[in-house]
Amino acid sequence: MIHPALLKKQRFILLLLLLLIPITIIIGLGTGYSALSFDRLIPTFLGQGTFKEEFVLFSIRLPRIVIVLLAGMGLALSGAILQGITRNDLADPGIIGINSGAGVAIAVFFLYFPIKAGSFIYLLPVVAFIGALLTAVLIYIFSYKKVLGVQPIKLVLVGIGFSMALSGAMIVLISSAERSKVDFIAKWLAGNIWGTDWPFILAILPWLAILIPFTLFKANQLNLLGLSEPVAIGVGVSIEKERIMLMFTAVALAAASVSVTGGISFIGLMAPHIAKALVGTRNQLFIPIAILVGGWLLLVADTIGRNIGSTDGLPAGIVVALIGAPYFMYLLFKKN
Template sequence: MIHPLLLKKQRIMLVGLFVLILLTIAISIGIGYSSVSYDRLIPTIIGQGTFKEEFVLFSIRLPRILITLLAGMALALSGSILQGITRNDLAEPGIIGINQGAGVAIAVFFLFFPIDVGSFVYVLPLVAFIGAFLTAALIYVFSYKRGTGLQPVRLVLVGVGFSMALSGLMIILISSAERTKVDFIARWLAGNIWGTDWPFIWAILPWLVILIPLTLYKANRLNILGLSEPVAIGVGIALEKERIVFLSIAVALAAAAVSVTGGIAFIGLMAPHIAKALVGPRNQLFIPIAILLGGWLLLLADSIGRNIIDPDGIPAGIMVALIGAPYFMYLLLKK
């Protein structure tokens, strides 16, 4: 039974974050090289803007904003799940190598397979999922110890090792590739939001529509997985089955996100921690807040990054890393 005051606090936080996201969206639309002035924003939304204003809003600004928002939500939920099933506060798809696994799969697909323009957008998340899932499976196998189960500290260490190895493999792959393809992969590695068109939104949206409700439905099982293994088994949880299900959900969310935004880390680390600090560690309470926080953090990072330096700005992945890396070091020293 969740205390009514906690539920009330959660609802207030959710409303506050929703308002904060709307304000950030409005500010993001009104700044930058291609922007819509604030006094013309409402008329343009309701169809009374000029051709230029409608083109900037609906073809340039809005798709990019929605992509960053959805990707941030996916990464935050992925990090929340990984921290729950591993009982490790440092687990995050960008840190333990899952994003890099998706990146290697995307690089191989992009460099060595024929690309059909019509299906490329929708195939990319599947390719990223295959690469990320294979990486996660290997990390899981190397982190598991017979008799004692999954080793949380070993998982982070193995994941960091895989991350470094896959980054090296990525360099090998692009070292002899065509210049145009190398440029694309380099932007992907930097976390440059590249999927800024409506088809990319339709490619990532179904993953979130299905997997967010599924995770919230199974949130109580995630609570139990966060306890010790004997306790989880004692209450009747099929431990390995549930871990595999949740791991698959986390991998799918991370893969869908990075397939359109590039290699962005630390969102899945920071958002769950901030959410837990606000409403406590129960998954039913903090996961919805973490989801909105992740979307807002990535949206804020991209809005600042693309306006801080002309003409191309700083990739969102680098902006997030400037904040996330010190935060990771703080948690590492604290834990």
């Protein structure tokens, strides 16, 4: 039974995040290279803006903001699941190579399987999922021992190794590609939000609409998988079946997210940690908070990145990495 005080605290934090996210969205809508002042937002929403204002709001900023929010939620939930099933606080789809696997699959698909743009958008999450799943399976195999099961630290180290190897494969692909296609892959690698139109929202939304409720339904199994294997087996959990099912879910969430945003790491690491620090480690409590924190963090990173430097700004992936990399090092030293 969850203590009523914790439930009350969770609801308060959820309410706070549900206020922070719209505030950040409004700031994002009113700032950027193309001028759209805050006092013109409501009139433009109501159809009273100029052609330029409506174009900037409905064709550029709003779809991008929705995509960033959804992708941040997906990456945060993916990280929370990976940390639960591996019992490793350092697990993140970007750090352990799952995002890199998705990236290589997208690069190969983009370079060697030319199809119509309309179909390309909706196939991207599927292609990313296949690449990410193959990578996850290999990482799982190399970090698994028959007697001990999955070894948490070894999983992270193997994942980092795969991430570096896949980055090398990406460089080989880039070296043999056309200049225009290289630009796309380079933007993807930097985490430069490239899916900024409404069809990309339709491409990612079904994955989140199915997998977020499924994960919340499996929250208690995640709690049990976080215990030692003998205890989990003792209470009747089919460990391998649940672990594989949840691994599929984490991979699908990460793949769908990065397929439209590019290679973004550390959201899946930071969001669950922040949520756990606020309400504890029980999955029913912290997962809803982690989902909103992940969306908000990526939204903040993208808003900051768009308003720094030149016309193109700074990729959201780089802004997140500037915060996330030191945090990862802190957790690594703390764990040792």
